[in-house]
Amino acid sequence: MKICSISNQKGGVGKTTSSVNIATYLGKMGYKTLLIDLDPQGNASSGIGLNKYRIDKSIYHALIGEIDLVDIVRKSDYENLFVVPSNRDLIGAEVELMQAYSRETKLLSALNSVQNDFDFCFIDCPPSLNLLTVNALTASDYILIPVQTEYYALEGISELLNTVQLVRENLNKNLSILGIVLTMFDSRNNLANQVVDEVRSYFKDKVFSSIIPRNVKLSESPSHGEPILVYDSKSRGAEAYEKLSEEIVARLNGV
Amino acid sequence: MKICSISNQKGGVGKTTSSVNIATYLGKMGYKTLLIDLDPQGNASSGIGLNKYRIDKSIYHALIGEIDLVDIVRKSDYENLFVVPSNRDLIGAEVELMQAYSRETKLLSALNSVQNDFDFCFIDCPPSLNLLTVNALTASDYILIPVQTEYYALEGISELLNTVQLVRENLNKNLSILGIVLTMFDSRNNLANQVVDEVRSYFKDKVFSSIIPRNVKLSESPSHGEPILVYDSKSRGAEAYEKLSEEIVARLNGV
Ligand SMILES: Nc1ncnc2c1ncn2[C@@H]1O[C@H](COP(=O)(O)OP(=O)(O)OP(=O)(O)O)[C@@H](O)[C@H]1O
Numbered sequence: 238m239k240i241c242s243i244s245n246q247k248g249g250v251g252k253t254t255s256s257v258n259i260a261t262y263l264g265k266m267g268y269k270t271l272l273i274d275l276d277p278q279g280n281a282s283s284g285i286g287l288n289k290y291r292i293d294k295s296i297y298h299a300l301i302g303e304i305d306l307v308d309i310v311r312k313s314d315y316e317n318l319f320v321v322p323s324n325r326d327l328i329g330a331e332v333e334l335m336q337a338y339s340r341e342t343k344l345l346s347a348l349n350s351v352q353n354d355f356d357f358c359f360i361d362c363p364p365s366l367n368l369l370t371v372n373a374l375t376a377s378d379y380i381l382i383p384v385q386t387e388y389y390a391l392e393g394i395s396e397l398l399n400t401v402q403l404v405r406e407n408l409n410k411n412l413s414i415l416g417i418v419l420t421m422f423d424s425r426n427n428l429a430n431q432v433v434d435e436v437r438s439y440f441k442d443k444v445f446s447s448i449i450p451r452n453v454k455l456s457e458s459p460s461h462g463e464p465i466l467v468y469d470s471k472s473r474g475a476e477a478y479e480k481l482s483e484e485i486v487a488r489l490n491g492v
Numbered sequence: 493m494k495i496c497s498i499s500n501q502k503g504g505v506g507k508t509t510s511s512v513n514i515a516t517y518l519g520k521m522g523y524k525t526l527l528i529d530l531d532p533q534g535n536a537s538s539g540i541g542l543n544k545y546r547i548d549k550s551i552y553h554a555l556i557g558e559i560d561l562v563d564i565v566r567k568s569d570y571e572n573l574f575v576v577p578s579n580r581d582l583i584g585a586e587v588e589l590m591q592a593y594s595r596e597t598k599l600l601s602a603l604n605s606v607q608n609d610f611d612f613c614f615i616d617c618p619p620s621l622n623l624l625t626v627n628a629l630t631a632s633d634y635i636l637i638p639v640q641t642e643y644y645a646l647e648g649i650s651e652l653l654n655t656v657q658l659v660r661e662n663l664n665k666n667l668s669i670l671g672i673v674l675t676m677f678d679s680r681n682n683l684a685n686q687v688v689d690e691v692r693s694y695f696k697d698k699v700f701s702s703i704i705p706r707n708v709k710l711s712e713s714p715s716h717g718e719p720i721l722v723y724d725s726k727s728r729g730a731e732a733y734e735k736l737s738e739e740i741v742a743r744l745n746g747v
Pocket residue numbers: 247248249250251252253254255276280362363364420421422449450451452453455456457459474501502503504619642643644645
């Protein structure tokens with residue numbers, strides 16, 4: 238199983254939208270895929286159609302060792318896609334894990350129980366560089382970084398790279414950057430084009446060639462609990478995530 | 493000095509954009525205003541024109557008691573507006589404060605040193621319900637909640653209200669909700685209109701009547717380090733924040 242964290246501490250850049258939609262496309266392509274919701278907000282869980290208020294055991298219970306992760310994996314309504322949901326219990330995980338031994342490797346150990354069950358695993362991270370995100374990066378082979386094509390989104394990248402470096406040096410020497418995906422792009426907007434140029438010149442071929450456009454269908458689909466390939470597979474948002482998913486598979490298989 | 497936190501754990505909903513622009517309009521109206529950047533990303537600091545890489549002492553140093561807050565207050569380029577900047581040191585604050593005595597009231601104590609120097613103080617919070625946000629809420633008279641007119645943004649509100657309640661019961665019985673501000677509104681979008689209706693029916697007159705439209709000038713202004721009233725005071729974004737700021741002052745003075 239190859240594991241990829243989808244992470245950026247800047248808020249609202251498309252982490253959850255990317256996690257849900259990439260995982261669904263990989264499932265459709267025939268890869269057995271696991272989506273882990275590591276954000277206390279539980280957006281990935283509801284974006285994939287779960288009712289987070291009816292979730293009894295979540296990723297929180299696997300992190301604190303109360304239950305095996307394999308026992309909380311649920312089949313989603315979508316082909317080859319399985320989910321480990323989050324719920325509000327996760328809010329307390331940060332404080333509780335702080336005191337624990339090997340607090341950074343709780344998720345890594347929990348994932349052992351499903352290591353041979355899936356081809357790929359994607360982890361939707363919260364908007365911070367906290368212990369939950371460090372757990373995700375420590376457990377991952379790769380990080381995928383969504384970058385919104387806006388000014389504030391550029392500012393946080395160097396901090397994120399610092400954290401990736403620290404995790405690689407201290408906790409997980411395998412961690413590498415799978416790529417950067419540019420999101421919510423509006424080609425009519427000068428600033429957006431400048432951000433694309435800047436990110437491309439800095440990250441070069443690490444930047445995926447598929448850019449995700451700002452597309453209202455992408456923001457509507459979670460209100461129906463459906464990924465974009467089900468909600469509106471002909472939309473510009475769906476086509477962009479499909480192309481991106483093909484690029485991702487090529488990198489995951491060929492890397 | 494009346495203190496207001498601008499907080500919502502959902503990422504990218506307009507916390508920083510609101511903090512920077514409300515604080516600037518209140519300064520222009522003649523109120524001596526302090527803006528505190530409590531987000532390690534430092535977006536409010538750069539949005540108001542500071543270069544966060546040249547910031548030596550930040551809010552971090554006041555939180556850990558290394559320096560008095562009054563000694564790190566800086567005059568901004570804008571009328572009656574002063575800033576306490578953030579920088580990357582703040583990333584470590586969460587872990588360091590965890591072990592400290594009275595860890596939730598560090599900001600409250602730090603603000604004592606400027607209590608009589610300003611009319612209003614606004615605190616830009618990070619996208620989480622962590623110790624930094626709890627410090628902000630514990631130090632505040634009010635919370636202002638920006639809510640993006642999108643589906644995922646609705647999901648987190650009940651959690652935020654839970655946290656406000658817990659802070660009120662355990663740490664700060666004065667804390668009250670100043671109001672809800674709807675942001676990034678696109679009137680042509682069905683979902684956005686549904687979110688407005690839902691928020692209005694739940695929060696009733698706590699919702700400010702001024703709604704902030706999605707307006708490209710608002711996302712361009714931080715790349716020039718300028719608030720909207722300087723970057724483009726005739727834009728729809730500027731007019732909306734001006735009207736909102738008048739409503740805020742009315743509530744702060746009349747409450
Ligand atoms: N390409 C897009 N076009 C239009 N809307 C989008 C797009 N991608 C995401 N959105 C919407 O923008 C908002 C932010 O996206 P999302 O919640 O996926 O970001 P996030 O990084 O996961 O946020 P958080 O930091 O809170 O976890 C959501 O309301 C989502 O529906």
